[in-house]
Amino acid sequence: MRRLPIMLAAVAGIVLATVPAHADPGIGRYVALGDSYAAVGDLLDQYGTPGCFRSRKNVANYVAAELRPAEFVDMTCGDATTANMTVAQSVTLAVNPPQFDAVTPDTDLITISIGGNDLNLPNTFGPCGALAVTDLDGNPCERYYTAGGVDRLGDRLENEIRPRIAAVLRALRDRAPAARIVMVNYASPLPESGSCYPAASFVRGDVPYLHGVVARFAAVQLEEARWIGAIGVDVFGVPGHDMCQPVGPRWIEPLVPAAATTPFHPNSTATAAIARLVTAALNSN
Template identity: 30%
Template sequence: MNFRAVPALLGAGLLAACTAPDMTPELVTYRHYVALGDSFAAMGSRSAPTSGPLECFRSADNYPSLLLIDAPVAAGQDVTCSSAVTADIPGQAAALTPDTDLVTLSIGGNDIRFAEIAGCFRRAMSETLDCPALLDAPVNEQLDSVPARLDEVYGIIAEDSPDARVIATGYLPLVSAGECPELEAVPEEHRAWAVALTEQINDVVRAAAERHGAEFVLPAGASEHSACAEPVQRWTDITGEETDAYPMHPTPLGQRAMAEAVLGQIRK
């Protein structure tokens, strides 16, 4: 080997490294971000400050708020509402403008009586209740109507913000299959019904997003972080007493997990 050539080769390599084009994808900065949706987007930790009307309060550490801090957005607004159904989206859509180019959407769960389901399971922890028998028929009737309602929601977004990138977020499961110390008084087959129902509403939300050219996001491994997990691992909780969460809602850790999942999707 010609050792006299080594410095020249090294110099050429360094020069090439310095002059080679940067192949890192350019990070898009969005002009205007709007968060639409219900309590699974609105409600974070109980100890966090809240904003919005009393019936629509939203936590300062929910996933839209975290995205407003971490995501590449120039400006944005969180108009999520803790009790929202699809029929409430036209009111929230007042925040949309022709310049809105990023929208997150969490909606559909309350249309199938999420609050009633959650309340039933919470009561079933201390009294004998057959929540599937009480709620299966009305819930499935509502579930059948959700696709058309979501189509209307996407139509509103497309009309008000035709150039917006829309990311629909799925529902973090409250319970999972197998052992569940938090709900040991509730029969496993009843919990299996709730697990299947969460999967169904997420399938409906995902399908609607696909129909309208939107994207669907749910953090990987969500079923491993339900209220059946250890408190420090929970993304959702039943009582919220050990996680600073609102009962039957995402924990602060769950909101962070959703924010990270959405941020990862944004950066693709």
């Protein structure tokens, strides 16, 4: 079936798309929320709040193109934290409104990816590259974060990040009681083992630990989604697309990206594939 082009209007950082002629009668208002993993896709095709790096080829836009809701509001923004669901976010030359501002009681569908900036993955993994030069054959990053017998990253995930994600999802359910909420976790940036050099400056011995940290984070996202009756889409569980893979199968771009996205973030191949996972999950729930 031929689809009409989406008509866009940007107002105060909120981008509303309406497709009245062929809209799915089951989906009235669709709101997309989240951070850079939700916002990016192809940075040569950005729109909305300047500095959010919101792409017309992000996951939500592909989902909207497939499902054709009557209204589509994309609030996603790079660097967003769980706090920015209810607090405005200052970005380059603009301010992205609180993302929950777009969530109304009659919202039918919500997709969300959030929590990575609360964990601050770039700064968290930053010391791992520096430590690599001190121990090329060992696991210096793992030893750094587990010194004293306590896994500090695991502790943060359980005692700091999990409660924040849980609070966001509970508040989201309160705002839109009848909405289908879809939590999309993060694609795996690293393989389970092996060397990822030069895509990322981690030594071989630290790759399993770092992969495991993101695995635990991805599991937390889905576990908290289930508590509020949301749909979980396990992107992390799809193997073979990490940044150590060659161009083509690769979903996450390395330090020097080959696609028009930021390092360690999804490319448009990924966002299109993730959108298919989302629509498949919606069709089966």
